[in-house]
Amino acid sequence: MFSKIPKPNTLAFQFTAWYSAVFIASSLLLFGLAYLLVNTSLRERDRAGILTALNEYAARYADDGTEAFSEHPDRSSAGAGRFFVRVTESDNTTVFLNDPERWVRLDLRKLHAQPAPDQVDWVDLPLIDSHNWEIASKRLTGGRILQVGAGTEQREDVLEQFVGVFAAVMLPVILVGLAGGSLFAVRALRPIRHLIQTVRAITETGRLDARVPMEGAWGELHDLARLVNQMLDRIARLITGMRDALDNVAHDLRTPIARLRGRAEDALQSNPDPVVSQEALTSCLEESEEILTMLNTLMDISEAETGTLALDRRSIDLTDVLANVVDLYRDVTDEKHLLVVLSPSKDLRVNADPNRMRQVLGNLLDNAVKYTPSGGRIDIEGYRNGQQAVVTVRDTGSGISPEDLPKIWDRLYRGDKSRSQRGLGLGLSLVKAIVHAHGGSVDVASSPGSGSCFTVTLPLGSGLAR
Numbered sequence: 287m288f289s290k291i292p293k294p295n296t297l298a299f300q301f302t303a304w305y306s307a308v309f310i311a312s313s314l315l316l317f318g319l320a321y322l323l324v325n326t327s328l329r330e331r332d333r334a335g336i337l338t339a340l341n342e343y344a345a346r347y348a349d350d351g352t353e354a355f356s357e358h359p360d361r362s363s364a365g366a367g368r369f370f371v372r373v374t375e376s377d378n379t380t381v382f383l384n385d386p387e388r389w390v391r392l393d394l395r396k397l398h399a400q401p402a403p404d405q406v407d408w409v410d411l412p413l414i415d416s417h418n419w420e421i422a423s424k425r426l427t428g429g430r431i432l433q434v435g436a437g438t439e440q441r442e443d444v445l446e447q448f449v450g451v452f453a454a455v456m457l458p459v460i461l462v463g464l465a466g467g468s469l470f471a472v473r474a475l476r477p478i479r480h481l482i483q484t485v486r487a488i489t490e491t492g493r494l495d496a497r498v499p500m501e502g503a504w505g506e507l508h509d510l511a512r513l514v515n516q517m518l519d520r521i522a523r524l525i526t527g528m529r530d531a532l533d534n535v536a537h538d539l540r541t542p543i544a545r546l547r548g549r550a551e552d553a554l555q556s557n558p559d560p561v562v563s564q565e566a567l568t569s570c571l572e573e574s575e576e577i578l579t580m581l582n583t584l585m586d587i588s589e590a591e592t593g594t595l596a597l598d599r600r601s602i603d604l605t606d607v608l609a610n611v612v613d614l615y616r617d618v619t620d621e622k623h624l625l626v627v628l629s630p631s632k633d634l635r636v637n638a639d640p641n642r643m644r645q646v647l648g649n650l651l652d653n654a655v656k657y658t659p660s661g662g663r664i665d666i667e668g669y670r671n672g673q674q675a676v677v678t679v680r681d682t683g684s685g686i687s688p689e690d691l692p693k694i695w696d697r698l699y700r701g702d703k704s705r706s707q708r709g710l711g712l713g714l715s716l717v718k719a720i721v722h723a724h725g726g727s728v729d730v731a732s733s734p735g736s737g738s739c740f741t742v743t744l745p746l747g748s749g750l751a752r
């Protein structure tokens with residue numbers, strides 16, 4: 287049980303301390319208000335009794351003078367004793383005092399009241415060594431002053447009991463509140479502790495598979511745990527992707543570099559024949575060209591992904607870019623007997639880098655040409671959809687298997703059946719990175735045997751550069 291008590295340097299402890307302080311302060315405030323209310327209403331009740339007696343004595347005095355005071359109205363049936371009754375001259379000399387022996391402990395000199403006619407003056411007079419007396423004074427006909435009072439001991443007893451009951455109730459309530467508060471704080475902050483443990487596991491042991499447990503988390507802390515887990519999933523995916531990409535780059539570079547080296551060695555080992563040397567140098571140039579293209583494309587992709595790719599953005603019409611790209615591939619498509627149908631709507635203005643857009647649409651058309659057998663058909667459409675410009679490149683080619691679909695956007699990924707075709711496996715990664723850098727998106731719908739449809743969506747008009 288004691289393991290649940292929060293340590294002083296923890297948030298749970300702070301929560302408990304604040305919660306308890308607020309709880310105790312509001313209980314005390316509540317008690318203070320209740321005390322005031324009870325005190326006021328008891329006081330009102332006592333004063334009403336004194337006033338009734340005062341008026342009764344005044345009426346009797348008007349009839350018979352002080353003679354009439356031999357019979358006293360009882361203060362209460364509970365036997366709280368009689369009223370204090372005194373008649374004075376206006377200089378405070380006593381004319382009548384109902385029970386002189388009883389009131390010796392009252393300092394009557396302090397009872398020098400001078401109430402205005404038809405007014406009642408109130409004086410609180412302490413009985414020596416004991417409770418207070420509350421005395422009302424009223425001017426009688428003839429100038430004398432009538433004083434009637436009663437002790438406050440009954441009221442004080444009730445208030446004392448009230449304080450006693452409050453103390454008896456409050457102590458256990460505060461203890462229960464403290465225990466409940468600390469239990470609540472410890473439980474409510476459990477997800478935060480899980481979060482700390484998870485981050486510690488990752489930073490100290492490098493365990494990237496550690497995740498924040500979700501049980502016991504609710505509300506904002508549940509959202510936080512979920513978001514942190516999503517972030518960790520994403521980071522893990524990115525790191526795995528980077529590792530794979532690095533492996534792929536190393537693997538893909540090894541072959542052309544090995545070929546390059548082999549060619550150079552062959553040329554050096556053979557007799558110095560200028561024709562052989564010429565061929566070897568040409569081959570080396572081609573190989574190095576391929577390596578350079580691969581490295582440049584990889585650089586472009588990572589710059590586009592990190593937002594550092596320099597984009598020469600201007601208002602361009604995608605219709606023109608499409609026509610341009612289709613023209614560029616005319617010879618290849620004719621040679622392969624592919625029917626290319628271009629049907630763009632007019633005025634597809636976007637704010638984009640024209641060269642990069644040519645690269646995007648060129649890569650999509652290049653793939654459609656590569657993966658569509660001779661005699662097939664390629665449909666290129668451009669249209670507006672709300673505030674978006676949409677371009678689709680649809681072919682009747684081999685299509686992509688469901689297992690390959692999520693991977694085709696990865697760097698250097700090439701479908702198994704595509705190995706026979708030229709390519710580096712970087713075309714679609716570049717397409718995606720450039721389109722994203724322009725604030726757009728790219729998607730694919732494809733199934734084996736029924737062709738593929740790539741869709742590029744870009745914000746229309748003069749969208750701002752990211």
Ligand code: ADP
Nearest residue numbers: 653654657694700701704709710711712713714
């Ligand atoms: P590359 O074409 O150089 O292999 P890409 O990044 O352009 O690299 O494409 C990745 C893979 O996606 C290809 O290897 C191929 O398997 C698949 N692919 C892309 N476009 C198409 C298409 N139009 N039809 C069928 N498969 C495609």
